[in-house]
Amino acid sequence: MPAEDTNTRAWQIYGQRQLARAYTPPIPDQLAWTPWDGVGPGAEVLGDITGRRVLDIGSGAGHHAVHLAQAHGARVTGIELSPTQHERAISTHADVEGAEFLQGDVVGCLNETESFDAAYAIGTLAFIDPHRSLPALRDGLRPGAPLILSLLHTDLHGRGPSTEVVPREQMILLRDDPPLPTQMWVLAPQLWEDLLTEYGFRVEAIDLLAHPDESATVVQQLIRARRLPDRPARVSSRPRSTRPPVAHAAVGVGAILVSEQGILLGRHRRGTLELPGGTVEAGESFEETVVRELGEETGLIARLDDVRLLGTLIDHVEDILRVTVGALVHAWRGQPATQPDESVGDWAWHPLDQLPDSLFVCSAQILTAWRPDLAIDHPPAHFTAFAPAK
Helix, strand or coil, X not given: CCHHHHHHHHXXXXXXXXXXXXXXXXXXXXXXXXXXXXXXXXXXHHCCCCXXXXXXXXXXXXXXXXXXHHXXXXXXXXXXXXXXXXXXXXXXXXXXXXXXXXXXXXXXXXXXXCXXXXXXXXXXXXXCCXXXXXXXXXHHECCCCEEEEEEEEECCCCCCCECCCCCEEEEECCCCCCCEEEEECCECHHHHHHXXXXXXXEEEEEEEEECCCCCCCCEEXXXXXXXXXXXXXXXXXXXXXXXCCCCCXXXXXXXXXXXXXXXXXXXXXXXXXXXXXXXXXXXXXXXXXXXXXXXXXXXXXXXXXXXXXXXXXXXXXXXXXXXXXXXXXXXXECCCCCCCCCCEEEEEEECHHHCCCCECHHHHHHHHHHCCCCCCCCCCCEEEEXXXXX
């Protein structure tokens, strides 16, 4: 069954169960982007929406739309694909001034309505193929309109986001009922930014919002984007050669995490042991790369303020100039665990005086740059320490 058909069926059943319980969520005092009270910002991230047309993507029972209409004077249109979810909204909120509820596919509805001044989705856009939803949102929003998305980053099982635009199975949980399988596009923040940029948006901020219970693994990401103006005619340029370029440089990071048990190392599929880390992606700071790679490879959650950059290591591998930035992570949340589709796993803590053989050369270089007293053999590399932060 196609992914979006699976999701349509799941939310249809979910709505039926809630209708049978006669449950209607209360109108919130403020807009919440996560299921947890007091975590993250409120409606202010949408800007001034008084009298503005606002789109609620996947409006569910309609309580968010009603809050924006009543507390902020917005003219909100909630679009919901599930007939049972739509029934929940109109059975309770059909007469609310400033709020209207449509049943149907948001992509199709956007083709038939006038442009919106703002749009948001609280946990819902991940159920639609972004290659289908984002072009429709670009066409359905006015230039400069904000698009605010709350999306899953790390699930109940500590499984982090994907770096490929593919859906995966996630479960909808509701009291004592059997869980409902869905197909969600749970994507890494950088991948969401790439997609939004591709389809005519500028990403202004991405925040990771953690569960208030520090023992819980769930993390939501809040993306603040803005619809770019329509592009004027552009000057043409010569295309690149179809011949692939010769590799000449590689830039990456390696992260040192020290606990009472020692240094965190994982085993690569090739057999080497190495620090968490990886390649710097376009537009990322080194600190952002450390936080992203740590989450993707180990499931651990760190903040940018928890990362201290040590310096750069430069060496050559055949014709490739390799630049590696070492970092020390002071604090993190969660327990390290093997992540799906990652090449490094089996994470374990190793005492500094009992480090194993077969360390990956970059990890060995970072460790000795940090602690020159460590007895580790590796090819030489030129290390330049960063100046301490003032």
